[in-house]
Amino acid sequence: xxxxxxxxxxxxxxxxxxxxxxxxxxxxxxxxxxGEILGLAGESGCGKSTLANTLISRIPPLQxxxxxxxxxxxxxxxxxxxxxxxxxxxxxxxxxxxALDAFSQTKKIRTFIADLASxxxxxxxxxxxxxxxxxxDFVNLDHSVLDRYPMELSGGMKQRVIMVISTILDPExxxxxxxxxxxxxxxxxxxxxxxxKLRDEEIxxxxxxxxxxxxxxxxxxxxxxxxxxxxFVEIGLTDEIIGNPLHPYTKALIASLPQVGIQYKDKKLSGxxxxxxxxxxxxxxxxxxxxxxxxxxxxxxxxxxEKINDGHYIACWRWKEIGSDRNG
Amino acid sequence: MAEKNLNIMSVKxxxxxxxxxxxxxxxxxxxxxxxxDIKAGTIISLIGESGSGKTTIxxxxxxxxxxxxxxxxxxxxxxEEINNKDELKKYYKKVQGxxxxxxxxxxxxxxxxxxxxxxxxxxxYDKKNKxxxxxxxxxxxxxxxxxxLGKFPHQLSGGQLQRLLIxxxxxxxxxxxxxxxxxxxxxxxxxxxxxxxxVELTKKNxxxxxxxxxxxxxxxxxSDESLIMYKGRLVxxxxxxxxxxxxxxxxxxxxxxxxxEIGYRWDPEEEFMPEQVIKDVEEFYKxxxxxxxxxxxxxxxxxxxxx
Numbered sequence: 001x002x003x004x005x006x007x008x009x010x011x012x013x014x015x016x017x018x019x020x021x022x023x024x025x026x027x028x029x030x031x032x033x034x035g036e037i038l039g040l041a042g043e044s045g046c047g048k049s050t051l052a053n054t055l056i057s058r059i060p061p062l063q064x065x066x067x068x069x070x071x072x073x074x075x076x077x078x079x080x081x082x083x084x085x086x087x088x089x090x091x092x093x094x095x096x097x098x099a100l101d102a103f104s105q106t107k108k109i110r111t112f113i114a115d116l117a118s119x120x121x122x123x124x125x126x127x128x129x130x131x132x133x134x135x136x137d138f139v140n141l142d143h144s145v146l147d148r149y150p151m152e153l154s155g156g157m158k159q160r161v162i163m164v165i166s167t168i169l170d171p172e173x174x175x176x177x178x179x180x181x182x183x184x185x186x187x188x189x190x191x192x193x194x195x196x197k198l199r200d201e202e203i204x205x206x207x208x209x210x211x212x213x214x215x216x217x218x219x220x221x222x223x224x225x226x227x228x229x230x231x232f233v234e235i236g237l238t239d240e241i242i243g244n245p246l247h248p249y250t251k252a253l254i255a256s257l258p259q260v261g262i263q264y265k266d267k268k269l270s271g272x273x274x275x276x277x278x279x280x281x282x283x284x285x286x287x288x289x290x291x292x293x294x295x296x297x298x299x300x301x302x303x304x305x306e307k308i309n310d311g312h313y314i315a316c317w318r319w320k321e322i323g324s325d326r327n328g
Numbered sequence: 329m330a331e332k333n334l335n336i337m338s339v340k341x342x343x344x345x346x347x348x349x350x351x352x353x354x355x356x357x358x359x360x361x362x363x364x365d366i367k368a369g370t371i372i373s374l375i376g377e378s379g380s381g382k383t384t385i386x387x388x389x390x391x392x393x394x395x396x397x398x399x400x401x402x403x404x405x406x407x408e409e410i411n412n413k414d415e416l417k418k419y420y421k422k423v424q425g426x427x428x429x430x431x432x433x434x435x436x437x438x439x440x441x442x443x444x445x446x447x448x449x450x451x452x453y454d455k456k457n458k459x460x461x462x463x464x465x466x467x468x469x470x471x472x473x474x475x476x477l478g479k480f481p482h483q484l485s486g487g488q489l490q491r492l493l494i495x496x497x498x499x500x501x502x503x504x505x506x507x508x509x510x511x512x513x514x515x516x517x518x519x520x521x522x523x524x525x526x527v528e529l530t531k532k533n534x535x536x537x538x539x540x541x542x543x544x545x546x547x548x549x550x551s552d553e554s555l556i557m558y559k560g561r562l563v564x565x566x567x568x569x570x571x572x573x574x575x576x577x578x579x580x581x582x583x584x585x586x587x588x589e590i591g592y593r594w595d596p597e598e599e600f601m602p603e604q605v606i607k608d609v610e611e612f613y614k615x616x617x618x619x620x621x622x623x624x625x626x627x628x629x630x631x632x633x634x635x
Contacts, residue, residue, distance in 0.1 A: 043515035044486075140601060155378065156602060184377035185542060186602035189586035189594060196596075212515065215545075215588035242590055256520045258549040260572060260589060264527045269549070272517035275485045 003034040005173050005206045011067035011077075013054040020281040024050040026230040027067070029305060030313075032173070037199060037207040039221030039238070041214050043253075045276055047230040048210045049097060052175045056094050071173060089120050093171040093204075097178040099162045103150035110146040113165055122169070135164040138203075139194055156187030163191070167198060172205035179209075180216055188216065196220045214257060218242050223311060226250050229287030230279050232305060236312035246308065246319045249288045286316070294318050334403075336536050337366040337389070337423075337504055342398035344384050358384040360560040361398070366504065369534040371527065373547035373568065375583075376557030382540045385557075386506045389538070390425045391416070402504070421451055425506040426493040433493060434481040440492065441477040447499055465498040469525055487518035494525065498533070508540040523550050544587045548572055553627075556580050558609070562621075566628035576630045578608035 009029050015022035024047040032038045042048050050062065055076065058064055068075050071092055076084055096102075103112060113132060114124035122128065133143050139160040150158060159179060167174060176195060180188040198204045209221055217224050218238060225235040226249065234247040245251045252272045262269065274291040286303050289295040296318060303315045316322075344359040359381040366372050376382040387393045389400055391407060400407045402423060410419050427433065434443055444462045453461070466473040469491040481489060490510060497505050507526070511519040527550050529535050541547050547554055547568070554571050556564040558579040564571055575581045582605040586594075594600070612632070619632035 043517060140603075184602075185544070185588075186377065186582060186586045186605070188588070189600055190602050192588075193594065193596075193600060213588070214516070215590050218590045219588050219594050253517055254590075256517050257590065258520065258523070258545040259591070260545055260548050260584075260587065262549060263569070264524065264550050268524060269520050270524075271520040273521075275487065275518070 004031050005034050005036075005072065006032040006208075007068070007070040009068040009070075011051075011054065011069055012065035013050060013058065014063055014065055015050075015061045016063050017061050017280075022279045023282055024062075024230045024279055025054055026279075027302075028227070028232050029067075030225055030232070030235055032206045032208060034172075034205060035199065035202075036222050037196065037209055037220055039217035039224040040208055040210045040227065041212065041217055041224060041253075042227035042233075043212060043276065045229070045279070046227040047279075048227055049177055050230075051227075052094060052096075052177050052208070052210055055092070055175065085120075089122075089166070089169045089171060091171055092173045092175070093166045093169075094175040094177065095162055095166045095179050097181070099179075100155055100158050100182055102162075103158065105150055108147055108149060109153075109161060112150075113146070113161075116165055117168075128168075131168060132164060135168060138198075139164055140190075154187070156183050156190065159183060159187065159191050160194070163194065163198075167204050170203055173208070174204050174206070175208045175210065177210045178212070180211065180213070189219075192216055192220050214242070214254065226253070229276050229282070231287050231302075232313075232315050233288070234312075234314045234316075236308070240312055246322075247314050247316045248292050248294050248318075248322060294322050334368045335365040335401075336368045336403060337538075338401040338404075339364050339385070339389075340399045340401070342385070342388060342400065343396045344381075344388060344393065345396045357560050359388070359395075362557075362560075362562045363398075364555055364562065364565060366536050366538065368503070368536055369530050370552045371530055371537045371539055371550050373551035373554045374538055374540045374557060375542065375544060375547050375554060377542055377583075379559070380557040381560040382557050383508055384560075386425060386508050386538065386540055389504075389506060390423065391419070417451070421500050422503040423506070424497045424500060424502045424504070425508065426490075426497060426510055427508050431481070431486070431489065434489070436481055438480075439477070440479055440481070440484075443481075444477075444496070444499065447496060451500060461499065465495040466492075468498055468529070469495045470521070471495065485518075487514055487522065490514065490522050491525070494522070494529070498529070501533075502535060504536045504538065506538045506540065509542070510539070511546070519546075526550060544572075544583060545589075556583070561631060561634070563631040564629065566624075570625065570628040574624075574628070576624050578612045579605055582608070 011025060011028045013025040015024060028051060040048050053062060054064065055069055064077050069077050117124040117128060136143055141157060141160055145153060145161065180191055183191060195207060199207060211217060221238050223236060224238050224241040226233040228249050234241065234250050241250060242254060245254055256269055256271045258269060272291050277287055277290055284302050286299040289299040298317045303317045305313050305315050307313055340363050342359055342362045346356045346358055347353045362385065374382045374385060388395050410416055448458050463473045466476055471488060471491050511522050514522065523546065526537055530537060539547065539551055551568050553566060554568045555562055563577040564580045575584055613634055616632035617635055621629060621631045624630045
């Protein structure tokens with residue numbers, strides 16, 4: 001059995017607001033093994049970005065409630081800020097959503113990188129920039145970008161610069177949060193492939209790749225985890241999740257994806273009726289039951305995580321009965 | 329209801345050059361010599377990446393900006409000649425744009441019923457049928473009027489707001505709807521409903537839709553014809569199936585090659601560089617010098633060279 005890099009057990013993190021608790025990460029458990037790319041997918045508001053934020057920085061009103069998040073055996077939920085800060089970039093690193101907007105328009109890329117480095121206690125000396133240049137080669141960017149301003153670079157180029165910075169200290173674990181969403185299709189392919197290449201060359205260890213786009217995950221993820229309304233839905237090998245989804249939500253999600261080769265004229269696709277529930281003070285029960293065609297009385301209780309086979313888990317009371325009914 | 333096979337909109341040799349800077353101005357050609365027709369009751373996809381000029385074309389048709397050269401005809405009338413307030417209003421009654429961000433479109437201080445009231449009144453329709461019409465268009469977009477009218481925009485979901493945008497267009501009985509990245513903000517499970525709705529509207533009301541998108545899968549799903557834009561130029565156009573099955577222009581090929589598809593994995597051995605396409609396009613134009621924008625097969629055109 002290969003080494004576990006990240007182990008999440010029954011993690012809960014809520015947004016504590018005046019009206020109550022927004023239960024965005026509610027009892028999530030999974031592991032990421034060494035060298036694995038785990039894709040995390042779900043729709044807006046399912047808690048996937050909150051999960052990333054819970055691991056990196058719990059900025060109020062987001063609060064850790066209970067559970068564990070063990071990175072390399074150490075529970076990062078119990079760590080002091082200083083202790084965790086020491087692990088940043090070295091052991092754990094995030095390529096955040098909206099990073100493209102993080103550049104300072106009046107600073108050259110070189111200054112931007114130097115500032116960021118010193119913020120993390122790294123000396124931005126000659127040696128450091130030698131490594132930066134090495135990595136720029138790796139992502140196919142010319143060294144001259146260092147002396148350019150952000151506005152002179154395209155979105156795809158900026159994203160590559162961000163990737164260079166986030167992975168400069170060869171972190172064992174990288175969280176990539178919607179890194180392809182703001183890019184053109186051609187850059188999407190390049191950036192997603194690049195992340196895989198960084199992993200293949202063992203520059204970075206494991207990756208949690210968060211996206212709303214299942215077709216990107218199909219390209220690069222080893223396993224896929226699906227979340228809905230703050231709950232865990234299903235996790236399994238990419239081909240199993242895409243080819244033989246067992247949870248009614250996963251089924252419906254995959255069935256609603258338009259693919260090249262399918263035209264309305266020939267085959268009308270259907271979406272999922274209704275909208276995700278509000279997570280504010282939400283009670284017991286499967287959170288998909290309001291939109292689920294298979295919802296029954298038992299679904300008023302929160303379904304427990306059940307093992308299907310090694311690596312494939314599901315949280316649904318009725319998955320066995322539903323079987324491979326594709327109309328879910 | 330628009331007549332079948334009528335070119336409801338014709339774009340002829342359209343160009344738009346933007347000038348930036350004052351002392352040493354820089355000129356950027358956002359749209360270069362683009363021509364196409366839209367038939368009544370059809371959906372045409374305008375596909376391209378950022379900076380391809382697709383949104384500029386939408387703005388030109390909506391008269392939000394002026395072309396540098398070329399013409400746009402709506403029902404055979406040059407829209408350049410639509411100038412006075414009344415005529416402009418008439419034009420907007422028939423040609424409408426809906427944009428990416430539904431949250432930014434509606435006045436957040438007004439309830440839906442007031443918003444629709446104002447639209448109805450401002451276009452001077454018969455007051456007697458007002459309520460009935462508003463109910464009708466909401467039902468047409470699968471919204472429950474009773475549950476929608478009393479709400480403020482922020483109380484509705486993204487998908488509901490986009491339906492509301494379409495309902496607004498329906499209220500005005502439009503001929504041409506320009507949908508610019510309409511559903512990019514929506515989740516997979518809700519956007520397919522909006523797409524289906526668009527197709528059904530063209531069938532039922534004879535409306536034409538210009539569907540501006542960067543998403544090839546969505547474009548393929550709903551459109552009869554497609555226009556592929558690259559750096560301000562129309563590089564390939566015609567029947568959607570023909571283009572998707574037999575892409576000729578190197579840029580189109582690159583696009584199809586990079587779109588993530590379920591059931592088909594990117595070749596890990598292939599050295600894929602988005603920048604490579606610039607050279608490929610140059611080569612392609614050189615090889616095909618003199619051919620210009622020409623027919624590849626029936627209803628499938630390619631920009632072979634730009635001489």
